[in-house]
Amino acid sequence: MEYNYNEIESRWQKAWREQGVYRTEEVEGRPHYYVLDMFPYPSGAGLHVGHPLGYIASDIYSRYKRLRGYNVLHPMGYDAYGLPAEQYAIQTGQHPAITTEQNIARYREQLDKIGFSFDWDREVRTCDPQYYKWTQWTFIQLFNHYYDEEQRKARPISELVSRLEGTEEWQRMTEGERQDYLMGYRLAYLADIPVNWCAELGTVLANDEVVGGLSVRGGHPVERKLMRQWSLRITAYAQRLVDGLEQVDWTDSLKEIQRNWIGRSEGAAVWFPVDDSQKFEIFTTRPDTIFGVTFMVLCPEHEMISQITTLEHREEVEQYVAWAKNRSERERQAEVKKVSGVFTGAYAINPLTEEKIPIWVSEYVLAGYGTGAIMAVPAHDSRDFAFARHFGLPIRQVVAPEKDAVSDPATWEESLDSKTGYSVNSGFVSGMKVKDAMAAVIDKIEEMGIGHRTVNYRLRDAIFSRQRYWGEPFPVYYKEGRPQMLPEECLPLELPEVGDFKPTATGEPPLGHAKVWAWDEQNRRVVETEKIDNKTVFPLELSTMPGFAGSSGYYLRYMDPRNDEAYFSKEAVGYWQNVDLYVGGAEHGTGHLIYARFWNKFLFDIGLAVKDEPFQKLINQGMIQGRSNFVYRSKQDNNLYISKGLIKNMADVTPIHVDINIVDNDVLDLERFKTWRPEFAEARFELEEGRYVCGWEIEKMSKSMFNVQNPDDLVARYGADTLRLYEMFLGPVEQAKPWDTGGIEGVHRFLKKLWKLYDYYLNNQNTQSNQNADLKVLHQTIKKITDDIERFSFNTSVSTFMICCNTLTDLRCASPEVLKPLLVLLAPFAPHIAEELWHRMGETTSVCTARWPECDEQYLVEDTVKYPVQFNGKMRFTLDLPAAATQQEAVEAVLAAPESAKWLGGKEPKKVIFVPKKIINIVC
RNA sequence: GCGGACAUGGCGUAAUCGGUAGCCGCGCCAGACUUAGGAUCUGGUUCCGCGAGGAGUGGGGGUUCGAGUCCCCCUGUCCGCACCA
Numbered sequence A: 001m002e003y004n005y006n007e008i009e010s011r012w013q014k015a016w017r018e019q020g021v022y023r024t025e026e027v028e029g030r031p032h033y034y035v036l037d038m039f040p041y042p043s044g045a046g047l048h049v050g051h052p053l054g055y056i057a058s059d060i061y062s063r064y065k066r067l068r069g070y071n072v073l074h075p076m077g078y079d080a081y082g083l084p085a086e087q088y089a090i091q092t093g094q095h096p097a098i099t100t101e102q103n104i105a106r107y108r109e110q111l112d113k114i115g116f117s118f119d120w121d122r123e124v125r126t127c128d129p130q131y132y133k134w135t136q137w138t139f140i141q142l143f144n145h146y147y148d149e150e151q152r153k154a155r156p157i158s159e160l161v162s163r164l165e166g167t168e169e170w171q172r173m174t175e176g177e178r179q180d181y182l183m184g185y186r187l188a189y190l191a192d193i194p195v196n197w198c199a200e201l202g203t204v205l206a207n208d209e210v211v212g213g214l215s216v217r218g219g220h221p222v223e224r225k226l227m228r229q230w231s232l233r234i235t236a237y238a239q240r241l242v243d244g245l246e247q248v249d250w251t252d253s254l255k256e257i258q259r260n261w262i263g264r265s266e267g268a269a270v271w272f273p274v275d276d277s278q279k280f281e282i283f284t285t286r287p288d289t290i291f292g293v294t295f296m297v298l299c300p301e302h303e304m305i306s307q308i309t310t311l312e313h314r315e316e317v318e319q320y321v322a323w324a325k326n327r328s329e330r331e332r333q334a335e336v337k338k339v340s341g342v343f344t345g346a347y348a349i350n351p352l353t354e355e356k357i358p359i360w361v362s363e364y365v366l367a368g369y370g371t372g373a374i375m376a377v378p379a380h381d382s383r384d385f386a387f388a389r390h391f392g393l394p395i396r397q398v399v400a401p402e403k404d405a406v407s408d409p410a411t412w413e414e415s416l417d418s419k420t421g422y423s424v425n426s427g428f429v430s431g432m433k434v435k436d437a438m439a440a441v442i443d444k445i446e447e448m449g450i451g452h453r454t455v456n457y458r459l460r461d462a463i464f465s466r467q468r469y470w471g472e473p474f475p476v477y478y479k480e481g482r483p484q485m486l487p488e489e490c491l492p493l494e495l496p497e498v499g500d501f502k503p504t505a506t507g508e509p510p511l512g513h514a515k516v517w518a519w520d521e522q523n524r525r526v527v528e529t530e531k532i533d534n535k536t537v538f539p540l541e542l543s544t545m546p547g548f549a550g551s552s553g554y555y556l557r558y559m560d561p562r563n564d565e566a567y568f569s570k571e572a573v574g575y576w577q578n579v580d581l582y583v584g585g586a587e588h589g590t591g592h593l594i595y596a597r598f599w600n601k602f603l604f605d606i607g608l609a610v611k612d613e614p615f616q617k618l619i620n621q622g623m624i625q626g627r628s629n630f631v632y633r634s635k636q637d638n639n640l641y642i643s644k645g646l647i648k649n650m651a652d653v654t655p656i657h658v659d660i661n662i663v664d665n666d667v668l669d670l671e672r673f674k675t676w677r678p679e680f681a682e683a684r685f686e687l688e689e690g691r692y693v694c695g696w697e698i699e700k701m702s703k704s705m706f707n708v709q710n711p712d713d714l715v716a717r718y719g720a721d722t723l724r725l726y727e728m729f730l731g732p733v734e735q736a737k738p739w740d741t742g743g744i745e746g747v748h749r750f751l752k753k754l755w756k757l758y759d760y761y762l763n764n765q766n767t768q769s770n771q772n773a774d775l776k777v778l779h780q781t782i783k784k785i786t787d788d789i790e791r792f793s794f795n796t797s798v799s800t801f802m803i804c805c806n807t808l809t810d811l812r813c814a815s816p817e818v819l820k821p822l823l824v825l826l827a828p829f830a831p832h833i834a835e836e837l838w839h840r841m842g843e844t845t846s847v848c849t850a851r852w853p854e855c856d857e858q859y860l861v862e863d864t865v866k867y868p869v870q871f872n873g874k875m876r877f878t879l880d881l882p883a884a885a886t887q888q889e890a891v892e893a894v895l896a897a898p899e900s901a902k903w904l905g906g907k908e909p910k911k912v913i914f915v916p917k918k919i920i921n922i923v924c
Numbered sequence B: 001g002c003g004g005a006c007a008u009g010g011c012g013u014a015a016u017c018g019g020u021a022g023c024c025g026c027g028c029c030a031g032a033c034u035u036a037g038g039a040u041c042u043g044g045u046u047c048c049g050c051g052a053g054g055a056g057u058g059g060g061g062g063u064u065c066g067a068g069u070c071c072c073c074c075u076g077u078c079c080g081c082a083c084c085a
Helices: A005-019 A051-067 A083-092 A096-113 A129-143 A157-164 A168-172 A175-183 A234-244 A252-262 A287-292 A311-326 A329-334 A382-391 A434-448 A547-551 A570-576 A592-605 A670-676 A711-718 A720-729 A741-763 A771-790 A794-810 A816-826 A831-840 A887-896 A898-904
Strands: A032-037 A071-073 A145-148 A153-156 A188-198 A203-205 A223-232 A264-273 A279-284 A295-298 A342-349 A356-361 A373-376 A451-457 A476-479 A482-485 A518-520 A537-539 A579-584 A615-620 A624-634 A640-642 A653-658 A684-686 A695-699 A874-878 A911-915 A919-923
Touching: A005 A096, A005 A711, A005 A720, A005 A831, A032 A051, A032 A570, A051 A071, A051 A579, A051 A720, A051 A771, A083 A096, A096 A711, A129 A145, A129 A188, A129 A482, A129 A547, A129 A592, A145 A157, A153 A157, A153 A592, A157 A175, A175 A188, A175 A482, A203 A223, A234 A252, A234 A264, A234 A451, A234 A592, A252 A592, A264 A287, A264 A342, A264 A434, A279 A287, A279 A373, A279 A451, A287 A434, A295 A382, A311 A342, A311 A356, A373 A382, A434 A451, A476 A537, A547 A592, A592 A615, A711 A720, A711 A741, A720 A741, A720 A794, A720 A831, A741 A794, A741 A816, A741 A831, A771 A794, A771 A816, A794 A816, A816 A831
Parallel strands: A032 A071, A032 A579, A295 A356, A579 A615, A640 A684
Antiparallel strands: A145 A153, A188 A203, A188 A223, A264 A279, A264 A451, A295 A373, A342 A356, A476 A482, A518 A537, A624 A640, A624 A653, A624 A695, A874 A919, A911 A919
């Protein structure tokens, strides 16, 4: 029988679907396990071979856990809202709902062909009203809660109100003032804040969506702009987000990325008086250097500037502030090393020395961090140092590496930023170690009542509005200019149809194009009127939520995806708890993975989620890069293409990307090249040994480089099982690697050999094999495969299968006791072939529901001749020798062992290698 | 600049606890079967050397009976952050 993978695979995929083998229900009494993939954005390009890498790994683990008797939740869905889907829709001129639907269908078709064990009954789509109802619901809860610093958790805003009600200040406020005041506490709040405005995309972006002053999506310039926006007070959770990292099983590098992003730093807040009536607060991590302050710097946005600037400096300062505000993010970041600033004419008083210190304004002080004002200590901060040098401000040394190592800062080439050493020229802390001086200065400041110990975070609140169409509408309307939440019973607030969904350059959201988009408060519904009277009919919020809104809680919804009464039932979350294993790219480290942790912690605080952390273990799959091929066109002759080996000088040729589908093993298919594109129809070639050899390079996988490997093509050519095994065989899942189909033949060959092995058994059932040897191979394989899967080393698993198959073939294995359990081991990796052979061996139930074989230790311990049985003509023994055994004793013990006689056949060993304590190696 | 990770044959990689370095696969070489081979099978393949033998895990040092693995320094590559006081 031929191994007809295409027929086998489609037949079993159909059967599994019809039998619903992957449907999951909450069953008491069985251990449960939740394996989750980061759900994909259904973009227009379809899946490429990089996408399934993580899905295959998680699928192997899910299937393994099932075979081990676990009740496994392994769902899949689509992150269908957000910028990429909308950009694609704009490019193709179609409505995003239609293109999204098409893209999802394409993704699903591609995913189905690879044979994943997803429970599709639990599919969620973030753009489905039944799903985003709960995204909107969570937003309302965020709005109605604040973060209680004492309890370190979210509490209803009503608790804050009842605490405030006793105060005189509260009683004096009007209702509007009270609302404005509470807005400063709500976890979802509306405020005028500096945002990343991207004119090209027509929307604001979160910090993680901007890199180097350009939008991650599309690479468009981003500018800073003050806009009234919804934000999530994620900063309230900064400390818990740092602390929670201790509890999860993630890589150290990803934890470190998150720690850096949150950017916790300890220090002090200190008030510096300007005169009797004015003062401003600064933040510093180096309170010990307060005696070295020679100037102060405010950020250009600082509200004190206009009040303190003296008349003679006013014009200059105003010019500077205006200039700084008009600079784009990119300009500012590109010129970080350029020093700029202006003197205000005002002076602050150093509270410890009573010195008068000039106050400057410079954009090197950022508005968003600390208080937007600093005390500058040029001797011990490189940025202050550069500023002082540029403007000729004094530099005073207050820290020295050794107690007497004081020198003239005028001779320094750089500042002394190190926190080791001793304080000098520093009043009452002189002579102390830096660490002690820090504590002493803070104590003094607290005692004087002019400051306190504090912690600052680099993390900013997450801007939550997008001036876009394709996203969740806010369940918000405006009454007297103040936001009101829709009643929860009225959710979901569905996204309306609009004629024109394109973004606008002015920041006017596309939802403004909807004629019917208003809220009738009394009748509790969206109304079809253009007349907003602000008495019974009120305007709705026109922004939509960002991409991360829908993806922040989807893993919880999978637990109970069709629930219409609640986000998810208490029973479902009580059963599944949280995600045991999460697989996805590390590029989400500072975005999704932070937001989702925040979202989960909030739901935990309000009693919905039952675990503080959403993702217990996390594996980051590496990115798969593309391998591009090039042809080389002669610069003299536009129709002449020179084979790579014949090029004398690369300057004489132009490399041109060529579609990898018309290249095989770097050899170009000349006829297909000529018909590939019209400009190559007249091509002539300079061949080496009759072939045209292409050049290659590792690049990002992209359509424009013609290096996209589509999984469908490989499935058609080799089968899904080969693709699955090969993606695992490429190397460790976590590692980034270029896609290279060069080795896929080897994996495919293995499956063909495996097929033959079973074919041999099925045709020769009466023959005998050395069952003891067969069992030894089986149990060694069970042990190795089980260990490999547990530590996510799937590439070595594939090698183990290959060795096992070769050895059993050599042994002419005819033992069903060996061949059947082997199929169970193989089922997570190559489910289709395993299922087919399983049935051919007479089984009637699915191999997906079999029991994982247990390793019988007796086949392992007796001797430890390792794989392969013939190990390059060597044998290895592991003996329990006394630690002090001499080589002579060890060799005698080995030669006395029955295995030795078998292997050496009475002859003397060629060589004996002795390793103290454990190992003896004998070369036969 | 700060933080993190990594570095092994021609290539992808393996070596799980500090104990044979190079498993498995690709590629390559030789052979078998074949009208044929881009099918299949067998053997070989770290480097130098005809050989005995020697060298060898980016470079240098250290710990150890023993180091790819642990420690220090350097070089290179990749990733994250980047005027965060």
